[in-house]
Amino acid sequence: MISLSIALIKQSALVKSIRRSGVFAFSVTLLVSVSALLSPVHASQSTHPNLVVNQQDVLTMRAAIKQPGSFKQAFEAQKAQVDSLLTQPILVPVPVDAGGGYTHERHKKNYQQMYDAGMMYQLTQQQKYADYVRDMLLEYAKLYPSLPLHPKRKSRNEGKLFWQGLNEAVWLVYTIQAYDFIVSSLDDTQRKTIETGILLPVADFLSVQSPHTFNKVHNHGTWATAAVGMTGFVLDKPELVETALLDLEKSGKGGFLRQLDELFSPDGYYNEGPYYQRYALLPFVTFAKAIEQNQPERKIFEYRNNILLKAIYSTVELSYNRLFFPLNDAIKSKGIDTTELVIAVSIAYGLTANNDLVDIAKQQNRILLTGDGLKLAQAIDANKPSHYPFISREFLDGKNGDEGALIVMRQHTPTDQAIVFKATAQGLGHGHFDKLTWQFYDAGEEIVSDYGAARFLNIEAKAGGRYLPENKTWAKQTVAHNTLVVDETSHFKGDVKVGNKNHPIVDFYHHDDKLTLASAHIDTAYDDVNISRTMALVSVKVDDKDTPLVFDIVEVNSDNSHQYDLPLHYQGQLIDSNFARQAATEKLTPLGKQAGYQHLWLKANATPKKGLAKVTWLNDNGLFYTHSSIVDGNTDVLFTQLGANDPDFNLRNEHSFIQRTNSKQHRFVSVLEPHGEYNPSAEYTLNATSNLETLTYERQGDLSIVGFSVLSNQGSTTFVLAINHQTKNSLDNNKDNNTTQRFSYLGKTYSFDTRYQLIQISQ
Amino acid sequence: MISLSIALIKQSALVKSIRRSGVFAFSVTLLVSVSALLSPVHASQSTHPNLVVNQQDVLTMRAAIKQPGSFKQAFEAQKAQVDSLLTQPILVPVPVDAGGGYTHERHKKNYQQMYDAGMMYQLTQQQKYADYVRDMLLEYAKLYPSLPLHPKRKSRNEGKLFWQGLNEAVWLVYTIQAYDFIVSSLDDTQRKTIETGILLPVADFLSVQSPHTFNKVHNHGTWATAAVGMTGFVLDKPELVETALLDLEKSGKGGFLRQLDELFSPDGYYNEGPYYQRYALLPFVTFAKAIEQNQPERKIFEYRNNILLKAIYSTVELSYNRLFFPLNDAIKSKGIDTTELVIAVSIAYGLTANNDLVDIAKQQNRILLTGDGLKLAQAIDANKPSHYPFISREFLDGKNGDEGALIVMRQHTPTDQAIVFKATAQGLGHGHFDKLTWQFYDAGEEIVSDYGAARFLNIEAKAGGRYLPENKTWAKQTVAHNTLVVDETSHFKGDVKVGNKNHPIVDFYHHDDKLTLASAHIDTAYDDVNISRTMALVSVKVDDKDTPLVFDIVEVNSDNSHQYDLPLHYQGQLIDSNFARQAATEKLTPLGKQAGYQHLWLKANATPKKGLAKVTWLNDNGLFYTHSSIVDGNTDVLFTQLGANDPDFNLRNEHSFIQRTNSKQHRFVSVLEPHGEYNPSAEYTLNATSNLETLTYERQGDLSIVGFSVLSNQGSTTFVLAINHQTKNSLDNNKDNNTTQRFSYLGKTYSFDTRYQLIQISQ
Incomplete structure (x- = not known):
């Protein structure tokens, strides 16, 4: 895999230089059918898990669940939940319902349950958890190959298990992680059945069979590329990783890197606003973390001046008293404690050990059972003061x-x-x-x-x-x-x-x-x-x-x-x-x-x-x-x-x-x-009554002159706020040329050379 | 004072027996002018304080503020506040404003500040705190004798310092406690000036000069009798105590005991509802605590089957999630953390050491600097589990x-x-x-x-x-x-x-x-x-x-x-x-x-x-x-x-x-x-949709037969609730006579001899 990684980096550097020069014509020559790669090449037992959680993480987590602390508590709570799960029958129904309906909700629960059970297998090494995931995957492997498009499908983003392909991609993002947790417990036949029966077919459906979504520079595309790319890592299929990064044609016109280039502003702002930003963030940070584990030399988190970290921080900051600013289409009760941001903050903390994030994690009040989650849990238990700097x-x-x-x-x-x-x-x-x-x-x-x-x-x-x-x-x-x-x-x-x-x-x-x-x-x-x-x-x-x-x-x-x-x-x-x-x-x-x-x-x-x-x-x-x-x-x-x-x-x-x-x-x-x-x-x-006694406004050239007085113990205190509307260039010139802006207020003249002047005129 | 107490008890027993027989005619013969008693007979130095807080309380509190714990914290916070107070000028303005206005709010602040400074004197024994109270009282003694009725007075309940006499009584309830805290620091001249210049004149105004309010069996009357009675204890004027207990004519038709008899139901319910109940409670429990200290043989808290304790418990219970049920005229944000109930709960805990109250005190989240407050603080610090039993x-x-x-x-x-x-x-x-x-x-x-x-x-x-x-x-x-x-x-x-x-x-x-x-x-x-x-x-x-x-x-x-x-x-x-x-x-x-x-x-x-x-x-x-x-x-x-x-x-x-x-x-x-x-x-x-599938009602003789079914995993579960509307006597007779109530539902017949029957008919 290392040789591949280097190849990819070179490829990526190439794409970058191409992107800069605006030449994309070569991409067609690299077109490859992913479908042709469906013959299984099993990942080696020694490298799992290695997506968001790696083997070293697992060792430290296994030690941590033996020590008192919030991580152990979170583990025990999760274990009780998974244990209760194991007493219930595995249900993999034929897809029928749209969002909110029974089969839709059932398949959503299934991927979360496979993930949780898979992680429990890693932590406890008890076979029953791996068997649960295996058995569910075998059911999926039986069901999926025969499935037509979903009967309630939405046009342009079709699914098979779900009414829309977006849900199918989310399903695979979780499921491939669950598989990564248990793959080393499987024999060759089981692996082959699962990989060819469900994992690769879903990856193929999301990519080759859904080019419109997969190649799209849009958050639906990010879910698809993350799902397919992570599947590539686990199943050791470099082609899948490469198409995920660069699009089906490996052109760099779409794919994960292009999404990183375009979906966030240089400040990490996502133009649909924070409600959709926290949702879009999850496949970005999840796939990036997997890339970091498998191709550390790519320095994906440093890509585009740390754009992913900026996106995580900006999502946190686009909130007030724990709730996101309701910009655009936003449901107002969504806040920084959403699962997506819990995961993103843990990954950011794992990368940066930035103590400010501990404050956020405390407010999120949820410990993740991952290597990064353990680091945050330990930081929370250490109870060092931490205040996230919410500033202008x-x-x-x-x-x-x-x-x-x-x-x-x-x-x-x-x-x-x-x-x-x-x-x-x-x-x-x-x-x-x-x-x-x-x-x-x-x-x-x-x-x-x-x-x-x-x-x-x-x-x-x-x-x-x-x-x-x-x-x-x-x-x-x-x-x-x-x-x-x-x-x-x-x-x-x-x-x-x-x-x-x-x-x-x-x-x-x-x-x-x-x-x-x-x-x-x-x-x-x-x-x-x-x-x-x-x-x-x-x-x-x-x-x-x-x-x-x-x-x-x-x-x-x-x-x-x-x-x-x-x-x-x-x-x-x-x-x-x-x-x-x-x-x-x-x-x-x-x-x-x-x-x-x-x-x-x-x-x-x-x-x-x-x-x-x-x-x-x-x-x-x-x-x-x-x-x-x-x-x-x-x-x-x-x-x-x-x-x-x-x-x-x-x-x-x-x-x-x-x-x-x-x-x-x-x-x-x-x-x-x-x-x-x-x-x-x-x-x-x-x-109960206003303290503002007077308010005046006057425009003087480039300046807004706002006078106001506020009731005080001595009667009234008067201020003037002068705002300079000059362009930034003109303002800079002021200083260079030693010129000032002058204004008069209540018979006096004032001058300044900065953006504004706020003066207390009288007590 | 002891001989007086016994006399009062006999008097009280007499009044009770009279009340039972309905004979009140003798009261006129006991009519006394309280005004005639204004010549000061100073309370002895050794007995102060002895109202809500006694000398033993003070000794334990002085020890407690040297130990870490929530009481010490409360003391330190209060001390900082009082210290800042002492840097500000004493203001005793001529009364001008109605409720909410400056002089009204100033005089309200003054009594609270005298109380707080007086308590600080007891706890720290630093003279400056006593001096502050003394100086303010001397200002009041200068102002009060010359005051006419308040310019914004309300008819039938007039005040001098305040627009209504009710506020004047509240002023004295707090101020007499503050005086009780510092009286032992005064020389004879100061005492005489304060007692004849302000304390007795206010008591006289509230009683002899306001018979309509003082004799009224109403919460305004309770404030007046509490204020006057407590003044009687501190100034060692048994006549004041006696009129407070029995009314101006000592007839027992009005006064504190009659108020205890009539203002609460036998369950401690106050008929204006909990919003006014918590307000009415304060003079009751404050005066009762003072009676308990000075006349323990009266067993005031056992009066009328512990009516005061019942009133405190019922006030607590007339709440949901810390807020009072908004019955009648009630402002909805009032809850169990109001000052009045903080004081009442502390007094109840002092009397009963009932661990359930610790739960309430924790929710009130405020430690009082009193003997009872200390007991609660220690109980809270001990952190024993406590759950107030909110039951039907x-x-x-x-x-x-x-x-x-x-x-x-x-x-x-x-x-x-x-x-x-x-x-x-x-x-x-x-x-x-x-x-x-x-x-x-x-x-x-x-x-x-x-x-x-x-x-x-x-x-x-x-x-x-x-x-x-x-x-x-x-x-x-x-x-x-x-x-x-x-x-x-x-x-x-x-x-x-x-x-x-x-x-x-x-x-x-x-x-x-x-x-x-x-x-x-x-x-x-x-x-x-x-x-x-x-x-x-x-x-x-x-x-x-x-x-x-x-x-x-x-x-x-x-x-x-x-x-x-x-x-x-x-x-x-x-x-x-x-x-x-x-x-x-x-x-x-x-x-x-x-x-x-x-x-x-x-x-x-x-x-x-x-x-x-x-x-x-x-x-x-x-x-x-x-x-x-x-x-x-x-x-x-x-x-x-x-x-x-x-x-x-x-x-x-x-x-x-x-x-x-x-x-x-x-x-x-x-x-x-x-x-x-x-x-x-x-x-x-x-x-998101109702689980109730069917609902039927049928009247069968004395019975209401309510059938209903609820959606369940197996489809639907059907119940029948039969309610017997017989009178309590008839119901008791059922059992005595071995008769049962019979009803039919869905073709079957059922019988029972109790108030109701609730049966699951089908799974």
């Missing part, structure tokens, strides 16, 4: 990092304030029309929220557990997000193809101890409207206390007059507004007809007088939040509740308010401020 | 236990299923028109819920933090509860005086290992309608698994035709119904005009076909709940959401469905069933 970051989007970015702004601790400012690309079919939207989190909870996906996963009564119709009619629409809607029409007119071709431009991102600041714009969401948004998470000292404030400046420009709506979806109970509202008390009607507006009941409307319009709500975390906007006297505020045109009660009845104005140019300037505390248990309420 | 119980209501009952049905553990079946009396001014309502809890959460109070405590923007208008128009109304509404009119036509005069009758309550069962009726909620309700919490074995089921049988009878509405307020997202619903998708209108109906938007309606009508929802706890009702084809089901006619967005927008029928007699027979699991994090959904 810009995650560039696009394979070249040039398709916008997701900007995460954070204060000190993981449950302090966090802003997600989404200036990313569309994110393909699961993307939402939510350019320049934002979310806000504080004290552990969502405050300004994103609906996520409209879906009840696997609940048959809710559209068969698939995406609900309201995912399209509401959740994907622009008005379902905290960003600008023009003329009650979603971004890109709701056309995902147009969305995929366009993305916002991030104008700047800046982070230091005082604040995080970013600005982005998009000119393509609407034909004739330019939108730019600048956001800042700031903490100012008032009465010696850190006072967090969120600044939000949305600028809209068009040559034509339009209706501009800026919705804000808040979590909590409305407490008050500093302007009169006309409530709909006897009748509710929908706010609009389409683009999501048909789902909003209009509960109240208002036209606040020129000045500062404030809306205060109380979140379940016991804190108050006040949103203060500069209004011109011609801006309406519409209070809505979700739930109109929802005959099946599919939607959560959440609350929003929408600032609405009709004009060519408009600037929405707002501050969001956490304040006070509601503690009915201890019977006190503190500071 | 009937809490009789009414001072004689003959005004209905609150019935709590529970399964095994504290977070298993629990039913609250409310067949209590009205509960005075804070009572709701909710006769025979119920609530259901499971897996830590509310499933079938009660709105509680419509109030945002102390949030100025929400009606000044007081009860909202919607508390009267919604929260108190019958339709806001899970019980029968006739002709869209609340029970007793919403008249609290009529409500207070009438109550349901509990027909039976039965509890054993298999089920808890109760039945109650009321004929007075409406002029011509009799309502009876029978509920059972049952656990049957299906496939060897415990399967919990709630049975609910509501019978309504009238000679006249009426509209009968049976609402059910569910917590969660509607998943499905097994009947078609016509949803209001384009317009919502209120369901009615009054009695709470004006607040309900009608979101959908349906008329299920004759048979079993099922509604399934998903709770935040991840479990599914299906409510299955036998319907006759003429019963409508109305799906509603709260929020109509709510101009200020004061209401939570919760969901309900209402069964509606028009007839003279009707029987609503339903089963509520928890099932399955929704786990989008681990990506599985189990058993």
